[in-house]
Amino acid sequence: MRRIGALFVILFGSSFLLYNLAAISTDPIAELRLSDAPNKEQLILNLTRELRLDLPAPVRYFIWLRGVLGVFVGNPNFGLTREQEPVVTAIAGAIPVTVRLVFVATIVAIVLGISLGITSALRQYTRFDYGMTFFAFLLFSLPIFWVAVLLKQYLAIDFNDFLVNAVISPGWIIGLSVAAGFFWAAIFSGSRKRVSLIFIGVFIANSALLTVISVTKWFAYPRLGPIAIAVLGVGIAFGVTYLSVGLSSQAALRTSLLMAAAGTISYFPAQTLLNSDRPRVGLLILLVLLVVVSVAGSFIFSRIDRGPIIRTSLITSFLIGLLILVDRLMQAWRPFLESDDVNFRPVATIGQSTIWLSEVPFWVRVLDQVMHLILPTIALTLISFAGYIRFSRGTLLDVLNQDYIRTARAKGLNERTVIMRHAFRNTMIPLTTIMVADIAGIVGGAIITERVFAWQGMGTLFNKAIVSFDLNLLMGVSIFLSALAIIANLIADLLYSALDPRIRVGAGK
Amino acid sequence: MAKKDKVVEQASVDQSENAILNKETEGLSQGQIVFRRFVRHRAAMISVVILFTLIALVYTALDWRIGSKDDPYVIPGWWKYNFEDLPPLRFEDCPGGTVGCPTIDGIPFLDGDGVQLGEHPFGQDDIGRDYFALVMRGAQRSILVMFIIGIIAATLGTVIGSIAGYFRGWVDAILMRLVDFIITIPVIIIGSVIGYHYGNKGAAFLAVLLGIFAWTGLSRLVRGEFLSLREREFVDAARVAGASNRRIIFKHILPNAIGVIIVSVTLLMSGAILLETALSFLGFGVTAPDVSLGLLISTYQDAFTTRPWLFWYPGIFIIAIALCINFIGDGLRDAFDPRQRRRLSRKDKANARMMKNRSEVAS
Numbered sequence: 001m002r003r004i005g006a007l008f009v010i011l012f013g014s015s016f017l018l019y020n021l022a023a024i025s026t027d028p029i030a031e032l033r034l035s036d037a038p039n040k041e042q043l044i045l046n047l048t049r050e051l052r053l054d055l056p057a058p059v060r061y062f063i064w065l066r067g068v069l070g071v072f073v074g075n076p077n078f079g080l081t082r083e084q085e086p087v088v089t090a091i092a093g094a095i096p097v098t099v100r101l102v103f104v105a106t107i108v109a110i111v112l113g114i115s116l117g118i119t120s121a122l123r124q125y126t127r128f129d130y131g132m133t134f135f136a137f138l139l140f141s142l143p144i145f146w147v148a149v150l151l152k153q154y155l156a157i158d159f160n161d162f163l164v165n166a167v168i169s170p171g172w173i174i175g176l177s178v179a180a181g182f183f184w185a186a187i188f189s190g191s192r193k194r195v196s197l198i199f200i201g202v203f204i205a206n207s208a209l210l211t212v213i214s215v216t217k218w219f220a221y222p223r224l225g226p227i228a229i230a231v232l233g234v235g236i237a238f239g240v241t242y243l244s245v246g247l248s249s250q251a252a253l254r255t256s257l258l259m260a261a262a263g264t265i266s267y268f269p270a271q272t273l274l275n276s277d278r279p280r281v282g283l284l285i286l287l288v289l290l291v292v293v294s295v296a297g298s299f300i301f302s303r304i305d306r307g308p309i310i311r312t313s314l315i316t317s318f319l320i321g322l323l324i325l326v327d328r329l330m331q332a333w334r335p336f337l338e339s340d341d342v343n344f345r346p347v348a349t350i351g352q353s354t355i356w357l358s359e360v361p362f363w364v365r366v367l368d369q370v371m372h373l374i375l376p377t378i379a380l381t382l383i384s385f386a387g388y389i390r391f392s393r394g395t396l397l398d399v400l401n402q403d404y405i406r407t408a409r410a411k412g413l414n415e416r417t418v419i420m421r422h423a424f425r426n427t428m429i430p431l432t433t434i435m436v437a438d439i440a441g442i443v444g445g446a447i448i449t450e451r452v453f454a455w456q457g458m459g460t461l462f463n464k465a466i467v468s469f470d471l472n473l474l475m476g477v478s479i480f481l482s483a484l485a486i487i488a489n490l491i492a493d494l495l496y497s498a499l500d501p502r503i504r505v506g507a508g509k
Numbered sequence: 510m511a512k513k514d515k516v517v518e519q520a521s522v523d524q525s526e527n528a529i530l531n532k533e534t535e536g537l538s539q540g541q542i543v544f545r546r547f548v549r550h551r552a553a554m555i556s557v558v559i560l561f562t563l564i565a566l567v568y569t570a571l572d573w574r575i576g577s578k579d580d581p582y583v584i585p586g587w588w589k590y591n592f593e594d595l596p597p598l599r600f601e602d603c604p605g606g607t608v609g610c611p612t613i614d615g616i617p618f619l620d621g622d623g624v625q626l627g628e629h630p631f632g633q634d635d636i637g638r639d640y641f642a643l644v645m646r647g648a649q650r651s652i653l654v655m656f657i658i659g660i661i662a663a664t665l666g667t668v669i670g671s672i673a674g675y676f677r678g679w680v681d682a683i684l685m686r687l688v689d690f691i692i693t694i695p696v697i698i699i700g701s702v703i704g705y706h707y708g709n710k711g712a713a714f715l716a717v718l719l720g721i722f723a724w725t726g727l728s729r730l731v732r733g734e735f736l737s738l739r740e741r742e743f744v745d746a747a748r749v750a751g752a753s754n755r756r757i758i759f760k761h762i763l764p765n766a767i768g769v770i771i772v773s774v775t776l777l778m779s780g781a782i783l784l785e786t787a788l789s790f791l792g793f794g795v796t797a798p799d800v801s802l803g804l805l806i807s808t809y810q811d812a813f814t815t816r817p818w819l820f821w822y823p824g825i826f827i828i829a830i831a832l833c834i835n836f837i838g839d840g841l842r843d844a845f846d847p848r849q850r851r852r853l854s855r856k857d858k859a860n861a862r863m864m865k866n867r868s869e870v871a872s
Contacts, residue, residue: 009686010686010689010690010693011693013686013687013690014689014690014691014694017690017691017694018694018698018699018702021699021702022702025703025705025706134552137832138828140831140832140835141779141783141827141831141832141835142828143783143786143790143803143806143824143827144787145790145803145810146806146820146827146828149810152813153813153814157814441695444695444697444698445697447697447791448697448787448791451791462698462701463791466701466702466705466793467705474702477698478694481695481698482693482694482695485695486693
């Protein structure tokens with residue numbers, strides 16, 4: 001309770017500070033003073049009255065605050081923007097856009113960053129580790145607007161050009177395969193023979209795959225189909241089981257494989273469900289079905305200790321469900337490409353969605369939004385996941401030096417259990433708090449990204465507020481961001497104490 | 510059994526490695542040890558060399574005009590153009606019908622004329638200004654902003670953090686509330702509000718204002734250090750010996766906290782250069798008559814498809830500077846971290862093994 005009180009004090013203080021800072025440094029009349037309109041005096045007087053410029057800035061702040069405090073009596077008044085639109089409406093319209101932008105980028109950054117960071121920690125002082133460190137520092141030093149322009153050129157424009165005949169040139173095939181070979185060989189480092197074997201294996205597999213993709217023009221006519229889903233599903237089942245409980249657990253492996261089979265079978269009814277008039281309902285039914293099957297499967301195959309097995313099969317089924325969804329989106333690819341509004345340039349460089357001139361099916365619309373998300377998401381991900389790489393690497397190295405890890409090794413547990421069960425979970429404790437506290441920072445970073453990609457979100461509002469001296473709008477945006485930051489910090493603290501029993505909130509002093 | 514032997518052997522090798530490390534630091538002060546560790550950090554040393562070369566190169570390239578506008582006292586730079594000069598725009602031999610392409614030639618002998626800078630190594634902008642001079646000027650501004658923000662934030666953050674951490678009580682409470690107030694507003698928002706209105710007053714002025722709001726994170730760190738250091742025995746000893754508060758703060762505690770301060774100031778500086786370029790890019794930083802790297806990128810981002818050099822060179826300078834600072838910060842952190850042990854090279858390990866064998870023979 002005391003913390004919530006402190007929260008309001010901080011919000012009050014920071015908004016007071018920003019309001020006065022902004023009020024002192026802005027001069028909305030300056031433009032009018034220089035104008036040569038005949039009714040100049042009248043205009044200045046009107047503006048003064050409208051914005052209450054006759055009052056000193058702190059007094060104006062309290063007038064503004066009185067409106068905001070109406071939150072408690074159910075009548076909040078954040079004021080009007082300069083265009084006489086309520087600030088709340090403007091912000092409410094912008095939040096979903098920004099959230100959509102930030103949400104995917106955060107998840108991708110977290111998953112990729114943590115897995116790369118952990119791999120790099122487990123391979124400490126190898127070439128892979130040094131490479132990752134350099135990569136992370138490089139990303140730290142990249143200005144996001146610069147990356148964004150590069151992405152627009154090489155990922156959007158060049159990729160769209162490539163899609164015209166969708167044939168990958170031999171040079172690219174060899175280059176990509178060599179890169180992939182180096183990457184995997186560096187991860188599975190070992191003796192020289194092992195490394196070169198892995199390199200050759202990955203190289204051959206990768207070039208074969210790329211050749212097939214090129215020959216079938218897969219990028220122009222992408223499909224997964226039931227067979228690919230079955231193969232990938234079995235792969236996912238093995239992978240998830242290995243990471244979560246180990247392949248030695250027969251029950252978990254069987255359940256996951258069952259899920260792969262169930263996913264593949266459900267592919268056919270899923271098509272009817274997803275193609276129905278209500279695709280959202282179909283999606284929901286599919287989700288419930290997969291969850292039910294995976295829980296039931298775990299009950300059939302295991303009698304004791306069902307928790308981890310249910311978890312494993314749930315993750316598996318979720319990933320397979322995702323595959324089915326991706327397949328459905330791929331089916332919408334051709335109609336999407338061929339529609340007049342897209343005109344064979346699928347990767348969009350600006351805006352948050354195409355303005356459709358004619359009615360389009362649901363899935364085409366979804367695909368369109370996905371294609372618009374790609375570039376900003378990559379830009380935001382690149383910037384924010386460097387932090388996760390460094391941080392998860394450092395934390396895992398710290399944890400691996402702890403006594404309980406030595407105990408676990410001394411007990412004779414295998415390496416997988418030590419890493420995944422003992423080390424990884426303890427690494428996640430500080431990481432969780434960083435992640436939560438980071439969300440506010442990413443929203444702030446999205447301001448620039450929105451500008452480069454011309455999205456109409458919080459960043460655009462903020463830009464408009466500054467350029468047009470719109471104090472109400474500026475305060476609305478900033479109080480939203482500040483509140484987000486403070487609440488995220490509060491949640492981070494509470495999570496920290498919930499996850500780590502050694503720490504108690506409010507203790508000490 | 511064999512495995513156990515190996516473990517025992519490993520332990521004794523570890524011991525002799527420790528002996529080597531201890532021997533190396535024998536008779537050295539803390540500062541010397543840190544300096545030696547830093548010099549050994551290869552990436553950091555390379556970065557130091559590159560950064561200082563860059564700074565020297567950038568600041569001596571253009572003419573310095575001191576004094577009145579009409580009759581300035583000129584210190585000539587080594588580059589023939591200034592960023593305000595307007596040489597004629599080059600039209601001939603540019604690819605794809607563009608104008609003002611770069612004349613820099615890095616490929617030796619393949620095309621017959623070897624490595625050379627040419628008339629306009631980085632090309633020319635729309636009205637013919639030499640882009641190399643512009644980039645140099647922008648880099649000067651960016652480096653200046655970076656150092657000003659770093660110095661101001663370091664001073665303010667250290668002073669405020671140490672006062673809060675040393676005196677505790679209500680002083681601490683008030684100062685830390687102030688920190689909370691500032692830290693909850695996203696940096697980019699404060700920066701834009703300030704920058705939009707004061708950006709035209711010059712880069713240095715803008716940097717001072719930004720520095721006034723950039724110290725909060727550092728002061729929190731310093732406060733934390735002080736809170737733990739002030740409970741240590743040597744502080745008690747100093748107090749018993751009759752040292753004043755000022756002496757305890759500056760002579761006894763601050764030198765022990767200097768590692769944290771230096772490391773976080775370097776990281777703050779790399780953040781500062783990105784902040785300045787981002788603000789200039791948004792149009793809320795350094796404005797038109799003056800030049801900044803962010804502003805250059807912002808102006809020519811649409812020219813990327815036709816004249817990519819206008820976009821590449823400023824970006825490469827930003828990245829090079831920020832990357833160097835980041836690596837130096839990393840090297841400093843490793844150097845100041847007492848837990849950090851040097852990785853022994855193969856030769857050192859061989860020495861350790863030899864020493865161990867010798868001692869076994871002797872016993």
